Amino acid sequence: MDSDKAAVWVTNWDTERNGSSLTTRDGTSYLLANAFMLAYDYGQPHIFSGYYYAGVDDGAPGATRTSVPDMTCPTDGIETAGTWHCAQRWTAIRGMIGFRNAVAGTDVTDWKKYETNVLGFGRGSTGYLALNNSDADSTQTFTTSLPAGTYCNVYTTGDCSDTVTVAADGTFTATVAKGSAVALYAGATPANWTGTRKYDPSDPAWFTGETPHKGDDTAAKSADSAASAKSGDAKSGKATSDAIRRAATLAAILLPVIVGVTFMAIARRNGKAQSDNSGPNND
Template identity: 55%
Template sequence: MMAVGAAAASVPAVAATSQPPASVPSDSGGGDVIANMFQWTWNSVAEECTGSLGPAGYGYVQVSPPQENIQGTEWWTSYQPVSYQIESKLGTRAEFAAMVETCRTAGVGVVADAVINHMTGANNGSGTGVAGSSFGIDDFPGLYGADDFNDCREDIEDYGDRDEVQNCRLVSLQDLRTGSDGVRSTIAGYLNDLISLGVSGFRIDAAKHIPAEDLEAIKSKLSDPDAFWVHEVIGAAGEPIQPSEYLGSGDSHEFDYARDLKSRFDGQISQLNGIAEGKLDSDRAGVFVDNHDTERNGETMNYKFGAKYLLANAFMLSWPYGSPSVYSGYTFDDKDAGAPGATGTSVPDASCDSAEWTCTHRATEVTGMVGFHNEVAGTEVTDWWDDGDNHIAYGRGESGYVTINNSDAAVTRTYETSLPAGTYCDVVASSTCEETYTVDSDGTFTATVPAYGALALHVGKTTTGGGGGDDGDDDGDNGDGGDDGEGGDEEAGSTTVYYSTANDWAAYNIHYQVGSGEWTAAPGEPLAEACTGWVKHEIDPDGATITAAFNDGGGTWDNNSGQDYTLSGTDISVSADGVTEENPC
């Protein structure tokens, strides 16, 4: 338990593009899960889209603010704009544009963190940004002057006063007069520039400090007024400004969800089935376990919670509420500290080979649940069970089943599910189906869940296609004993993958990984014409399993609903009818 499973050759195929809920943009090849890559450079994000995010089934990646910012090593310097040039500590305009294109090709849309409430802190006086632009008090040449800032020059103190919260300064930051049409047009121009580079949507930073009607007016000026927005509105009981009033221009982050996760995993998780009560409607809520602010201020869990943190992410990804964001940042002792190796004007590329970067988005426990989330989309919770304390289990209809043990002792139990009979991979345990569980004809299976562990099964990761069978240890040779006599020009031990052309794409590519090796560079290798209705590509797996996804080279993907296809054998065909071991030609 705590790992990701792989599908066998009989996993059913899915449509060429899975459709995310209405609350997120619909141009990705995966689902609605967002990877929030805090302070990752554009080059690092591009590599991650190809090598990790796309293959894992993430639909989107949220990137840190791309505009020019003040100089300094601290992370919060990214949130003090100097100009709207796409030149920042994290990379150049050209690198940003290349990242967006690379991610799009990998089936991952880009959501930019948009800082539009304010400019630099007044306490900084005057200076020069990381790209060389000058700034001062009420002075941003070519962009804003004194009349473009609100009259209040004091810091916010009373959060019960709407006017003060939305017209005074947030910790000294010079507050833009967003009620002005000129300011609105300038902000819209910046967002339109990002849209022109291919950005799919925006997180609106500090939205609580901008009147909702101002944001609606700004959005109406966009070249794509339907672009995805999610607002950072930190709701608090008794305050006049609440997340729900911003739904006219987009979704809102539901901070109470993250607070409740911390409370439950620090206490008892048996009441998590009521976590949506009193919150935004599911299709308008952005949810997360933590973000860059809350991981530092103690409001939510963070990576320092260890196994409990991963369990909270597993719950979020398996529970049908909101559009989930998986946060991935870096380790810290000083809450102001910038990314590892940051200078006043640059940030080094991130590396998951370094313990300094948390790389939560890559954790097997998390990627397995991203796939689970995509597979069970649209299903309701069934078969809920809890022990009244810290052990829960629940199903997602006939599509999946999860159990979470938030206690310090292993638990053995027989679980009652609505799953079809068959042998399933535990997608929390490994990415290679190392642990399997057989669901009997009555829907039950028995398992031991480790302390602070989880187990998750779904119909997209089985060894039997739902019909029972062996333990799924598929290490290359499928037992057929070699060449079947067809395709005599194939090399011994090679696998020919056939893909149906029913999607009517202009081009067909296979993006794949052999065993635990490197993935091909997206979009992968072109598939050649095999016969009417089929294209093919030959791969030498050297006895290992092939993990693959297919695409048209233009951003449309068939990645098995974010699960990817696991293939082995001599001839494998992939179509809407499923994955079978045969030469269709």
């Protein structure tokens, strides 16, 4: 299907419950798949933001037969059943939406597999994404078409505290943490970045490594008030299946047609993803 007629997503309200797609329960692999979808030049991407649940038939938090209350985003990093994802606010998702909007109209370039489950590709001379879906950190010298300079890694933080310097020949050397990525684009530089929040309070703990979040005062204060929250997201057995899931995810990352679980005829509006609070000027 032609790109301008395709809508793509990693999961939706049906596939997240029938085992046919990656979901938030897959943690870093799920987030990397969304990053790939937003960075690659195919279709109109859709970010699914639902809620954590214990049973497949569970309804939305607080919902009745006639109403659904306003969404309240989590603040403690714990994926508690009966709370919303608020994935559109996650640090990496917001960063990648800014990436997609910046690279719109550019070609995919500098595609290279650096090692098993480690992939890098660019979008012309405007952006570059390196993904590590392996079980170990990976140090590589990545080849890009970016101009020389220092860039914010918009995947890992929202305050430009993680930076990468591209040399005059377009290369940069970086250690990409296991299950993480490096996302750079023109305009996302320390000189013009005004975001001050390292993490969003809704970020899952598996992304921040903090429970409750300590990335910024606002998140920490919000987390203190919810310190008694208990996790309702069952994670038992995840460790034993991580290797299998990561191998399966690589196929999704390398094949953009697979990333889009379902396609429907819909016109893409200038190739830009639609969401709130994206871009370098958001706190």
